[in-house]
Amino acid sequence: MGIEVDSLPPSEILNVENAIGVDLNKPIKLNFEKEPIEYEIRVWDNENNVNATYKNLDDVKEKGKMIYEILATWNEGRVSYVVALDIQ
Template structure:
């Protein structure tokens, strides 16, 4: 009998300790009101490339992204991917004319971005603030590395420039 009373007492104390240590408070902003009007993207914005009359959807590669929930807590995502030269191995290159203009249309404008050219051996051949197709010929692997307040993202595409 004494043994079962001891077990019951220890169980009750353990439950009280667990319940007492849980955190059910709501995060607040500086005005001490719930932060319900947060308008941040939960993932990196989409990128659409316009080459002449054609729209190309690059593949989202590695990215690092942070956003705030409406309760004031933050969530961070770190996603790694293969190098751009491996990502394009299973894709056919998009045929484009070397004299065609190319523009990048982000869902949300980044603070900065740069275009990188990769070779098939996983090496970066060059990096520029813009991409001029007229100086390239043949099958080319490109990556756009963009940065926002919330993080960075890499976008990969494969072109056959004629």
């Protein structure tokens, strides 16, 4: 048995103007209740385009207000988390 779900693009879910300020000079850790097999971080613009994909927040190069999608994979499936961040 499987379940499939569809969603709006990240830029239509969140308003980038409400982004949370983040300083990449300080350690950032993604906390999952159960650690995924893998995850990737996608950086979206306001026109529903993926500008970059990373395997770790430490690799992020974009600065300013952006929408970030964390696409996590477990044996049971994949989940997409979306957050607006203002990277300093």
